[in-house]
Amino acid sequence: MNIVGVILGSLICIGNICSYIPQFHKIIKDESVLGISEMSLILMNMGMMFLSMNSLIYNWPKFFCHNVSCILDLFPFYQICISWLMVLIFYIIFIRYKIKIYEKRIISALYYVITYILFIILVLGLAIGEKVHNDNTKFFIIYANILGYASAVFNSIVYLPQIYDLYKLKDSGSLSFIMFAMQTPGNIIIIFFQAFLYKQYVSTWITYVITLIEQLIILMMIIYYHFKNKNRSDFYEIEIEDD
Numbered sequence: 001m002n003i004v005g006v007i008l009g010s011l012i013c014i015g016n017i018c019s020y021i022p023q024f025h026k027i028i029k030d031e032s033v034l035g036i037s038e039m040s041l042i043l044m045n046m047g048m049m050f051l052s053m054n055s056l057i058y059n060w061p062k063f064f065c066h067n068v069s070c071i072l073d074l075f076p077f078y079q080i081c082i083s084w085l086m087v088l089i090f091y092i093i094f095i096r097y098k099i100k101i102y103e104k105r106i107i108s109a110l111y112y113v114i115t116y117i118l119f120i121i122l123v124l125g126l127a128i129g130e131k132v133h134n135d136n137t138k139f140f141i142i143y144a145n146i147l148g149y150a151s152a153v154f155n156s157i158v159y160l161p162q163i164y165d166l167y168k169l170k171d172s173g174s175l176s177f178i179m180f181a182m183q184t185p186g187n188i189i190i191i192f193f194q195a196f197l198y199k200q201y202v203s204t205w206i207t208y209v210i211t212l213i214e215q216l217i218i219l220m221m222i223i224y225y226h227f228k229n230k231n232r233s234d235f236y237e238i239e240i241e242d243d
Helices: 003-030 038-058 060-064 068-072 075-098 102-134 137-157 160-169 177-197 202-242
Strands: none
Touching: 003 075, 003 177, 038 060, 038 075, 038 137, 038 160, 038 202, 075 177, 137 202, 160 202, 177 202
């Protein structure tokens, strides 16, 4: 049993949940999703879903090992699934405040959820069906790698719409600085946790390397525009006082 991994994994899961709370609070408080890219949220959801499936397939044998050690060895899977859950909640809150008309909001949410569920069934069914009927371990591993690298592809572009919207708006809008300030260094800990403590496949943790780079860019942009707009605001106040 990896005690260090269990403790670190627990802290990562708790930290992951806590990192989204400032963002949820900011959206609900402002009743606005200004500056938040819907395309980024959709790509993020798809990427995290692929990554969760990748981790599920790689850790599949541990689900049939009925002892405490195997359950605790699944912490990399738990951590990824919690990340996926938080991103899904993020999108649901986004839809709630983007679409003001209740009926349209419900239709949009139902369409998204049904499409999501059908896609998950398709992805899982292909992998598990092959494993159960043919016991083709090689196919199982290749399929998991494809999902992992597909997640990396999604995550390589996931924040590009957000970076573009941030540049276009030249303001952080409803984006939470605290969330990015927590998640950016958090990705470094997750990479260490996944790659070194639990020896997960490269296709599982490479996503977090890409996310780290993109979130770092967004964090620096938020800080830059915050101080730029603050200085501009201070300048206008001085101009008004002089008049």
